[in-house]
Amino acid sequence: MFVEKSGLGPFDGVRVLVDVTGAVEVVTGAASVGQGMETVVAQICADALGVDYAKIRVIHGRTDRIDHGAGAFASRVTVMTGEATRVAAAKVRAKAIEVATELLQVRAELLDVIDGEIVRTDVTGPSISLAEVARALLPAAPTRGNRAPGLSAEGWFHTDHMNYPYGVHIAVANVDRETGAVRIESYLAAYDVGKAVNPMLIEGQIVGGCAQGLGGALFEEFLYDGRGEPLSVSFADYLMPTVREMPPVDVLITEDAPSPLNPLGLKGAGEGGANAAGAAIAAAIDAALGMPGAVTQLPVTPQRLKQIIDKAAGSCSSCRTG
Numbered sequence: 001m002f003v004e005k006s007g008l009g010p011f012d013g014v015r016v017l018v019d020v021t022g023a024v025e026v027v028t029g030a031a032s033v034g035q036g037m038e039t040v041v042a043q044i045c046a047d048a049l050g051v052d053y054a055k056i057r058v059i060h061g062r063t064d065r066i067d068h069g070a071g072a073f074a075s076r077v078t079v080m081t082g083e084a085t086r087v088a089a090a091k092v093r094a095k096a097i098e099v100a101t102e103l104l105q106v107r108a109e110l111l112d113v114i115d116g117e118i119v120r121t122d123v124t125g126p127s128i129s130l131a132e133v134a135r136a137l138l139p140a141a142p143t144r145g146n147r148a149p150g151l152s153a154e155g156w157f158h159t160d161h162m163n164y165p166y167g168v169h170i171a172v173a174n175v176d177r178e179t180g181a182v183r184i185e186s187y188l189a190a191y192d193v194g195k196a197v198n199p200m201l202i203e204g205q206i207v208g209g210c211a212q213g214l215g216g217a218l219f220e221e222f223l224y225d226g227r228g229e230p231l232s233v234s235f236a237d238y239l240m241p242t243v244r245e246m247p248p249v250d251v252l253i254t255e256d257a258p259s260p261l262n263p264l265g266l267k268g269a270g271e272g273g274a275n276a277a278g279a280a281i282a283a284a285i286d287a288a289l290g291m292p293g294a295v296t297q298l299p300v301t302p303q304r305l306k307q308i309i310d311k312a313a314g315s316c317s318s319c320r321t322g
Contacts, residue, residue, distance in 0.1 A: 002276040003166045006268025007079030007259070009159040013068050014081060016045060016088040017152035018096070020138070022116050022131035024049065024056045026088075029069010030081040032060055035270055036201040037077045043197055044082045044264070048089035050113030051130065075165075075268025078197060080157055083262045088155025096133045096151060103128055103136065103143065163259040165267040167191035169210075169276040171247075173284035180306030182218055182285060184245075189276075190252035194259045194267035202269045203251045209273020210249050215241045216274075217281040218299050 015027045026045050030037060042056040059065055070080070093113055100118040101108050110122050119127040134151040136143040172185040189206050196202055219239035223231040232238040258265025282295040285305070294308050 001166070001168050002279075003164050004075075004271055004275050005162040006075035006165055006271065007159070007163045007261070007266070008074035008076045009080060009162075011068070011156060011158045012070055012076075012080035012084045013066070013154060013156045014041075014084040014088045015066060015152060015154050016049070016085070016092050017150065018049075018092060018130045018134050020131055020134045022051075022055060022129055022134070024051055024130075026056060026058045026085060027062070027065045028058065028060050028081050028085070029066050029071070030060055030077045031069075031072040033072045035072065035077065035205060036198065037072065037081065039201060040078050040197045041081055041085050044085045045089045048086045049093050049130075051116045055116065074162075075270035079163065079259075079262060079266045079268055080159070082197065082266055083157040083264055084155045086155070086264060087157060088153050091153035091155060092151060095137075095147070095153065096130055099133045099136055099143070099147075100128050103133075157262070159261060161261055163194070163261050163267045165191060165193055165269065165272060166257075167272055167276065169280035171277075171280040171284040173281065173288050175285060175288040175305070177289075177309050180302035180304070180309065182281075182300060182302075182305065184214065184218075184247040184281065184284070187247045187249045187280075188252070189249060189273055190254065191269065191272040192254045192256050192267070193269045193272075194257060195255055195265040196253050196269075197264075197266070199253050202253055205270055206251050206253075206273035207249045209271060209275075210277055211241055211246055211273075213274040213277020214246065214281065215239075216298060217278045218301070219245070221299050221301070 017025045026041055032038060038058040041058045042053055045056050046053040096118060097108050097111050100111055104126055106120055110120055111118055112121050116130050117127045137147060137149055137151050139149040168190045170188040174183045174185050187210060189210055191206060193202060219241055225231055259267045278298050285300055286292050286294050291312060
């Protein structure tokens with residue numbers, strides 16, 4: 001079992017814009033490092049604004065489009081950028097409904113945004129699209145009134161606290177006592193993320209993290225000689241796991257404990273696959289050998305494991321002869 005920290009602040013900001021065609025743009029200072037943040041941000045925006053997910057474009061990594069951004073690290077993007085996106089989208093939605101109350105002559109509490117259309121919730125009646133509202137907010141439009149031009153808003157989320165996802169890793173190891181080779185037969189990673197915006201992406205991150213953890217547990221190591229010269233200078237010296245070494249990984253994602261630190265209840269997920277892998281694999285090797293605490297160093301290379309096995313066998317032999 002393990003607990004980790006995620007959702008590092010202190011801030012994140014997002015700008016959401018609806019143009020006169022009804023397309024939605026989300027501009028963020030967060031970074032995409034392969035974790036699928038574009039998908040998650042678009043999903044959160046679509047849900048908060050009331051539009052089709054396919055109409056949303058997420059723009060990141062453009063310093064000419066946004067002044068501030070904190071990047072991607074510490075499993076923070078879904079928590080920080082996601083919440084900032086929700087705030088900005090909610091502001092855009094509120095502005096659109098405010099304009100629609102005048103154009104439709106209907107009270108705000110009787111309006112909702114569904115698939116990009118502002119519709120009445122009490123009776124069937126006229127509706128107006130977000131594209132039409134955006135046109136009504138053009139700088140020269142008389143319907144704009146005293147409002148700032150454009151159907152857009154900025155959203156900010158600040159926090160002084162990280163949140164704490166937790167989980168369990170279980171590994172089943174097969175140890176060859178003659179060679180010191182280890183094969184992981186199967187693996188389970190269970191993880192509570194508070195709120196899973198996209199379970200498929202979370203599962204992919206966890207399985208990828210397990211691959212990283214397997215590499216650190218059994219294969220990957222930087223070695224140096226006595227003068228400090230690196231010895232791990234090629235993939236012949238620095239070993240990484242491939243598909244052949246990866247076991248089947250079962251992933252259980254739970255939402256039992258939503259975070260109280262943000263309205264969406266989000267907790268990070270990016271490191272849950274790697275953090276506990278070394279300990280789980282080392283414990284599985286200990287169990288396979290019947291020697292609790294035998295593994296004290298990672299990676300558990302065949303040479304190191306053979307030394308552990310031979311040392312234990314020698315000690316038992318000494319005990320018998322003594």
